[in-house]
Amino acid sequence: MEQTHSVTAEETVNTPGRMPLNAGDTGYGSVAGPGLTGSVGASESAPLLIPVGDGEPIQRWEPMSKEELEVAAGGPGWRRVRCYLVLLFWLAWVAMLATSIAIIVMSPRPVATELKWWQKSLFYQLQPDLFTDKRSEGSEGINAVSEQIPYLQSLGIGALILEGLFDKGPSHPNLTASDGKVGTLPQIQRLVAESNKAGLKVVLDFCKVDHSGNQDEAGNADKLSNLSATTDHELRFWLQQGVAGFAICDTDAAYSEKTLMEWRGVFKEFSSEGEERIVVVKQTSGALPPLNNATLVDVVVRSILPPSNHRLSAQEVADAIEKHLQTKEEDIWPSWTVGGNASPDLKKLLLVLMMTLPGSPAVQYDEDLDNRQNLSMKVGSSPGENNTSVSHTDKEKERRLAVALFTSLSHSRAREEALLYGSFTFLPFNSSTNASSSDYSPAAPPPPPVLAYLRSWGCVHFLILLNVGPEPHALEPTWAPRLPKAGVFMTSTGMDRLGTTALDSVTLRPHEAIVIKLFETGSYS
Template sequence: MPLNVGDNGYGSVAGPGLSSSGAASSSETAALIVPELQFGDQDQGDEYTWRPMSKEELEETAGGPGWRRLRCYLVVLFWLVWLAMLATAVAVILTSPRPVETPLAWWQESLFFQLQPDLFNGTSPGSSDAVEALCDQLPYLKSLGISALVLRGLWVPLNDTGEHPATLPHVQHLFNESNKAGFKVVLDVCEVQTAEKSEEHAQVTHVIIIFYVYLIISVLVFSQYTLRFWLSQGVAGFLICDTDAAFTEKTLVQWRRILEEFSKEDEERIVVVKQTREALPSLKVSSQDLNVTLVDVVLKSVLPQSPRLPSDRQVGEAIEAHLQAPEDDTWLGWMVGSKAPSDLKRLLLILLMTLPGTPVVQYDQLEPAQGGNNSELADNTHTFKSRHSITALFKSLSHNRAREEALLFGTFTFLPFNKSSNASEDSSPPILAFLRSWGCVHFLVLLNVGPEARPLDPGWAPALPEAGVFVASSPMDRMGAVALDTLVLRPREAVVVKLFEPGSYS
């Protein structure tokens, strides 16, 4: 727009100190804010004038005096709506059903490792070399996530004072080192008949036989004294079989009273019973002076005892029977039990670490690192790589179990497959699956015990989320995201998939 548009325009702008006619004028007197232009009556020859609007004119232009009142009402209404939305959100969060974290005892959170001290270097039980070998392995076991040890082949006091000059100092040293490392120690005092039935214990040394003889005598005759002796040494619990003479209501009631004497708030002493029969009697006692559960943990074997290696179908049927078993109020522990085929060792390890309850891993499933045997490991590279792979899988599973509520105390849901669409006519077992859930987090565990690769049926579980991420797999070679409709399980493979609800990133 030209700066000088004539007299009938918006006015003229001259150079500094000059008017449009060239005469000097004072530019400082010009208004910096141009007021609204008010038009006169051109027919009557009125000229255009400039003046600011009055307060009344501004109020009339803005809608009248009620505009301020309306604006105040709108501001108040906005804050009321905002507060109402906030209160509704808080009420929804507080009233929505959510899982309540269950307080767990130390044995429910722990990962048990069953071993024999003399298995480290072939020394006899109770010798100083065996104890030192076990003490040297404690930091390694702790790094794997193990927090409780089940010891077999230990020693019992052989006289009234509870002293054994050859072994008691070694036992005390072992317990002291275990307590320093943060381990709980549970003594396996299961009767000798159980060990004799196992093929791997067919050639028991005379030392172990003598030990079990004294052990059975002490349990039958001096049970209360024996319990007090071991508890004073720092033992956290005892493991017995359901066929032991001590597995009676009268004896267990006495044991429970003694355990309560030595129990503390964070160091409760426990009794674990290994189930070998099909069913156990009632383990609860209610009386005037005692209202407790006599046994804290019922230990079950996934595989039945057998002198021969079980077939794929036998393993699948045994696992399926446990997955379909009704829920029990007693806290369960799980171990493999019988000798399993080597190609199913990783699959069974994943099963133990994901079942609800306490996993008890045996020494033949996960052998500790052997100190000073590098030359022997170098001679067998395949054995070393296999052991390292199992150790890495075990460490990954133990750490996931420790930090995931769904794997620690989440709900359990068995997911049956439609065998007509999933299983063939041969003897190959179908896929086994179950779900561990906590809130909106779900862990899907899939087990293919058979020798054939099997895809998942797209219509198998329509209520499940369709995608997830691999947490673990038995070959340790699956990583990243996965879609269930494209997942194919390889022969004798187990996988753990963390599923995600749509829109959830838990």
Template sequence: MTLKVEVDPGYGSASARGPFTELDGSETVPLLIPEDQHQQYTWKPLSKEELLKCAGGPEWRKFRSRLVLCFWIGWLIMLGTAIAIIVQSPRIASPSLHWWQRDVFYCLQPALFMDADSDEVSHISRVSEQLPYLKSLGVGAVILEGFFRHDSSPPNLTEIDQSLGTLPQFTRLITESRKAGVRVMLDLCELDLFEQESGNDTQVWSGASEYIQYSLRYWLEYGVSGFGICDTDAAFSTETLMEWNVLMQEFSSQDDERILMVRQTKVSNITVNGSLVELVTKSLIPPSHHPLSPAEVTEAMEASLQTPQGLWPSWTVGGGVPLELQRAILVLIMTLPGTPVIKYGDEVNPIQEQLNQPLALFHTLIQSRAREEALHFGRFTFLPFNSSMSSSGLNSTATPPLAFLRSWGCVHFLVLFNLGSEPHTLDPDWAPSLPEAGVFLTSTGLDRFGPVSLRSIKMQPHEAIVIKLFESDNSS
């Protein structure tokens, strides 16, 4: 069968069998292959010999097998080398902390716990009922203040103030505290452990020391986890600490360590021996008879932050903090290295309580401290602000901001404070070595979220901010 196409005679004609042979003005092309020709083009599979010939022969097959074997051997060598590098590379190991280094301490006076509707429940029993609440806050140890009577001289250290409760009720408190996972410590500050009028009578001082040793042993046998003493107490001395330390070691075990805590005051210049005391509590704000101004609080904070800390520190607020700065001070205590010591009511801020967020900031700080190693035991670096720091619309007498860095490995947390009453805009060049990008962890107003650039931070009055910094093109 052929197809005939009419064209201009000048084109000639063409057929499927060869060149133009006719000049009649038509082209003929076969549309179907004849049956006999179709059969001679039938497909047949290649034989093994033909395939080997196409593949290059047996020698090429051996070469390919050896090439695949070399590939897998090289891959296994690289994998083993990578594993060896990872195993042998130095890593920052998390330190093994004692319980008093991990937990948050909570100071309270049992006399503050009272039932307005009933006098049948004692103050100590009220403390027992509050243990689940304290545990939910993240508190690990409770320091009972005002536990003994102050009107006797010398004080009776084996008898509870009867207005607070009885010994069986205290025994129940210890039992409930163990169930809740909250330790109980007794504060001996503001007690005249040694009679002042005893003078230099060595025999009298020796007798008083033996009585104190007996009293401490008495409460340790009931399950008390330790004691606190002020460095201004007449009983405070290296000899006393040595005797008490031996007693703590006698009752300590691997799972139940008993500790001794010293409250260090600003008026005392006594150096505490770190081998005898586990915790040295320092006040961030010096005691004063009047509320301090924001500038005075900033100056006190800066002095505390720049003081070298030889021992494991323990921080408390102190006195004289204005109401509008309480949230910022709480952020400071919970982000400083060491053990935070808060007092009853510090976790509830009146301003946040009006916003129906009385514990939101405290919960956020507790969770961040427990989750982030850098905030728990990371390196501390104070970041001073120089004169190049710019402030929006501020004069030279404005309260300068404060900042420090907590670092662990490649993770960094920047903590900023503006304790003044006017906003601050940070100079982009105030800390050129810091990463420029980060993400808000929390703030005193609980109103900062998401990523942030250090070049665009404007701090509000009385604000504290915690930022997790990112390395360049890599979030830590």
């Protein structure tokens, strides 16, 4: 009886000498071997090696339903939270807006004082006979002043004080006629008309002109009455011509309440809003004689330097300036002029001082501001004189710097509120001198101090530094700690300081004045 032996596939593969089943042209499995061909579909055993499933289902995107969104967002309670957050945002925004408005309304801020025309004007005092120069060509006297009106207006001058037009003798003068030295009456009328047309006010100087006339021992009352009537007629005559006012001295007989009251009565007939007629009083003494009614005088011209026959020293100039800076002015509107005799080195410094003090500056005639000086210099020189030519070149350069400084100061004063009606604060100054200590002996007086003050309006401050002495000064780091630390140069006597600067790095040159504009952050502007 023969026994049968079944051979498994594993034995067939592992047993040498045995031929594998299904060995033929078609390979076994789904992967064909080298030199063989085959496929899954051609093999009966393919399903055994590579199971084929039904495949993964394709997921399609579908929007969430309302119920699903509410579940994802936390349900109806989350909607209430969002509404509360939106409401809280708008309530906070409205609260911040209301707080900002309350801060702006309740915060202190400067109130601009309405200024009259003479409080905003720059007065220019000149004598027309100074324009009578035989070396120059063209018009002279009153006609020369008329021709310079556009130029004077370009410098920022707002009013002219014409001096020396009338006699100052003991007999009562005729104030409706000129002495003929500088021009005739029609020429003066033409000057007033052209000045008014250009927006330049004209003030006639009656200072030291005798308005009372000679009186006999009995004091003829009829004569005094006639003189008063004559003065009334003369005032009306010039007011009709368009004159803006009259200047008198505090020593004149017209400086009395009775006379000024009469003048005021005449002024009312010719005054209108913006065209008020004024009385300018020149103070010649240390103190102005009091008046019971201060409103009778509009402007008081005060001298910064005391009258002196000799040239004042730097220390005397510094003392005079400091005295005025520490003195509180009266209710009468002040106007500043240099007055005394100072060194030419301090000429520009005093100009900066006048232009930045509270009040209206009254600048005396300066030949450096006369554009006719170019013509005079050309007439006086010859082509062959080299030294003269060089000196004239230096003179012209100096004149241009003087005009640039004057124009810069006048225009800054016209557009800056702090310089027009800002507050004034005198600053005690501490400085370090850059000069060697060996330059001073123990017996020698100390150098004049540097003077400083502020003109402030809101958060804008103008710092004015004046070095009257002949030595340079540097600012101490601890000086004025409450001031802003930096600013921008507005102008200087040398017209060579530009751009921003830190106060700690400022060093003043000898006889130099500097104007720096400071900004205080975080304050009302």
